């Protein structure tokens with residue numbers, strides 16, 4: 001990280017978390033570890049939920065973003081339901097994902113960020129998802145040659161009428177784009 005320091009990143013993340021409903025509760029974490037013990041995927045995470053809160057406090061958030069941790073969260077909310085301090089940890093994971101995608105800080109091997117960026121581009125352009133465009137964009141970002149391997153499946157889907165070749169754009173796309181631009185300006189996208 002050159003221009004953007006870990007401290008800047010930590011400060012931005014903390015501001016975003018504090019702005020969430022119940023976000024200020026993060027300051028009341030007692031490091032009990034109930035969240036990590038309740039998390040079905042914490043065994044595969046480099047840093048479990050409890051450690052993420054500790055890392056946030058220690059200003060080590062760039063290390064968390066560069067690990068696989070946030071991309072293994074399944075949004076099951078077990079940590080939120082069981083946290084004695086009422087900390088909205090799942091929402092914190094979403095903020096970490098948003099920040100990682102925004103600044104391009106995520107593990108090199110992960111393809112989740114490519115999927116998130118591709119999805120966001122399709123929605124920005126059409127106001128709705130298109131499976132075909134999403135998959136094409138995703139493969140172009142990750143491994144373009146794999147598109148060839150999907151041609152058989154694509155033609156079967158096409159002949160069964162299950163593949164949208166021409167993406168319909170929603171009515172009122174202008175309004176949606178204005179809303180998304182406003183959300184981006186407020187740091188919500």
Ligand code: SF4
Nearest residue numbers: 029030032033035083
């Ligand atoms: S369960 Fe809540 S209070 Fe306990 S470590 Fe996790 S976030 Fe902190």
Ligand code: SF4
Nearest residue numbers: 039073074076077079
């Ligand atoms: S919401 Fe995410 S971090 Fe929380 S318990 Fe589920 S998988 Fe783990």
